[in-house]
Amino acid sequence: MNLRQALTLGRELLKLHNSPSYFIDAQVLLSKVTGLDRTGLLLKEEVVLTDEQQQQYKNLLDRRAWGEPVAYLTGSKEFMGLDFVVSPAVLIPRPDTELMVETALAFLQSQGEGACLAADVGTGSGAIAVSLANYLPGLQVYAIDLSPDALAIAGQNAILHQVDRRVTLLQGNLLQPISLELSGRLNVITANLPYIPSGEIAGLMSDVKDYEPHLALDGGCDGLDLYRLFLPQAYNLLKPGGLLLMEIGPGQGEAAKKMLPEERWQAEIKLDLACRERLVVAQRK
Ligand SMILES: C[S@@+](CC[C@H](N)C(=O)[O-])C[C@H]1O[C@@H](n2cnc3c(N)ncnc32)[C@H](O)[C@@H]1O
Structure with a gap:
């Protein structure tokens, strides 16, 4: 043949x-x-x-x-113009998530050289953390995940793109692994945590629900459980004027904004290319 x-x-x-x-x-x-x-x-x-x-x-x-996703078969996926190693231990990075990276990059660039500390929660393959470090050579990123297997892949990607010295991998729950000494010092926090409501998992496409890790998908009752838990931590770690970026699903914008009290946050919802709610951009007051 x-x-x-x-x-x-x-x-x-x-x-x-x-x-x-x-x-x-x-x-x-x-x-x-x-x-x-x-x-x-x-x-x-x-x-x-x-x-x-x-x-x-x-x-x-x-x-x-x-039904096995092509990215798991080839072991790689392109994101932000870079090749990422992927395995069934990590969510396959989605093009929609590039909006978060682009927003973070634009913000950090606008802040000048002083803006050099970021955290990425639920880092998975490291797509967000490694992309940020790749495009901003002065940036130090703390990349956190609950899953040690996911962190091993993130580590491979950090080495592949030669940013392993500036991407610190931390295993643990939400922002807990970050030292309290960093309170009030982070410029940006990115979070693409699981946000699919538990009741909707069974109705997902087979290539997602049967192959991608459920730890990366299930966001609890309304999908926003983990964001609710991590918001107070994020507020404490960000410096005033620092930016919090959270990926959400279509229809979650209103509920997400309600979690961000006006006396603490200046928040807006950004739409993706298909005009669906995709990103919460919240500046710490
Ligand atoms: C939707 S995936 C996002 C992966 C990657 N950031 C991306 O955008 O492609 C969510 C990630 O959050 C991690 N995760 C789930 N619960 C967590 C928790 N409580 N603390 C830290 N990470 C968590 C999962 O292991 C998974 O890697």
């Missing part, structure tokens, strides 16, 4: 299994097996796959056909 035939076969198989992104998925999996990028696959479409490559490709197609 040559590369052209392999691509056609893969697309047909995935289409048959109702994979919504079958066209690109087959190509990404074939690239993984051959080491060729999209252009390479096109230029070398007559090249014949080895038996081992055919077997590997077929195995990946089968797993994809059963």
Whole structure:
């Protein structure tokens, strides 16, 4: 079987299994097996796959056909223009979350060189923490997660992007692992904590609910339980004028704003590219 035939076969198989992104998925999996990028696959479409490559490709197609996310099959996902290692221990970084990183970067840049301390709570793959450190060379980021397995992946990503000296990994609950000595000193806190209401987990797409860690999804009764718990900690750690960024789901904006008393926070809700509520931006007064 040559590369052209392999691509056609893969697309047909995935289409048959109702994979919504079958066209690109087959190509990404074939690239993984051959080491060729999209252009390479096109230029070398007559090249014949080895038996081992055919077997590997077929195995990946089968797993994809059963619903396993492509990023777990390839072990990587692009976020903020950077490649991140991912495994089933971490949530696959979503393009929607780039809004949080862009907002944090713009704020920190506007503050000048003094703005150099950040914390990222529920860091998962480290997508947010590592991106911030990558694009702001003077920034020190504390990256926290409850899951040691997730932190191991975040550590790999920090090394991959050469920011491991400025990304401090801390295992624990919410902002608790951060030393009280840092009270009132952080410029930014980012948090993409689980925010899906418990009752909605069962209705999620199979590739999310059957493959991604539930520790990264379940946000309790209305989805905002963890944010409620961590807000007082965030207030104490931020310096006055510091920025808190929390990712939320569509329809959670009003409830999220209610958690932020006006005497403490100046808050607004930002929409994502699809005009859905996505980000709480709260400045500590
Ligand atoms: C929605 S994922 C976000 C991952 C990553 N920040 C991203 O944007 O791709 C939430 C993360 O929060 C972590 N987490 C859940 N409960 C936590 C807690 N109480 N304290 C710290 N981290 C927690 C999960 O392990 C998971 O990695």
